[in-house]
Amino acid sequence: MIDQLPPHQREVIAAAQAAQPVRLGDIARAFGISVKASTLPAGISGEIRPSGGAFEIKVNRHDSRGRQRFTVAHELAHFLLHRDQIGSGVSDDALYRSSLSDAREAEANRLAADILMPRESVRAAFAESVGSFEERLQFLADHFGVSEAAMAIRLEQVS
Structure with a gap:
């Protein structure tokens, strides 16, 4: 958009x-x-x-x-x-x-x-994150200052 x-x-x-x-x-x-x-x-x-x-x-x-x-x-x-x-x-x-x-x-x-949650920034941060999916989701949500629910939806969109 x-x-x-x-x-x-x-x-x-x-x-x-x-x-x-x-x-x-x-x-x-x-x-x-x-x-x-x-x-x-x-x-x-x-x-x-x-x-x-x-x-x-x-x-x-x-x-x-x-x-x-x-x-x-x-x-x-x-x-x-x-x-x-x-x-x-x-x-x-x-x-x-x-x-x-x-x-x-x-x-x-x-x-x-x-x-x-810019697409490329999310992709890069996800690639650099470690741990279980839930741990990575929490890390990304904190990193971007959004809820885990918003980050989960965004991950589906950028993968």
């Missing part, structure tokens, strides 16, 4: 991907988006809304760190891919469903995974 973005957006993302875990705050700042951990309604993981001429992402402060990071990446993906459809705001539930179509949510999930 990243290859579908304009060059300047790809450059911002690539710079933030130079270190692991990816520096999501750098991406958000580059696009003028503020990110705040907040207490959101039950079942809501995150949202993106216009705020003072810019955009603001809120993530559920009660979610795990890995979950929060994926939520921020998912909301950034909505900004990059669907900015014209955000309107007064988009809230995503725990399954990353919103008022946008399932296709739009799937696009946001794919771009979020591409941002957080």
Whole structure:
């Protein structure tokens, strides 16, 4: 999905991907988006809304760190891919469903995974990891700052 973005957006993302875990705050700042951990309604993981001429992402402060990071990446993906459809705001539930179509949510999930877990970086880190599959999965999840569930899905996609 990243290859579908304009060059300047790809450059911002690539710079933030130079270190692991990816520096999501750098991406958000580059696009003028503020990110705040907040207490959101039950079942809501995150949202993106216009705020003072810019955009603001809120993530559920009660979610795990890995979950929060994926939520921020998912909301950034909505900004990059669907900015014209955000309107007064988009809230995503725990399954990353919103008022946008399932296709739009799937696009946001794919771009979020591409941002957080670049294919070649995941392949290289997996090749260098040792131990049982479960130990390697935990190492990779920690290394990329995501949940084991997100990393397991990504490993299926890049293998």
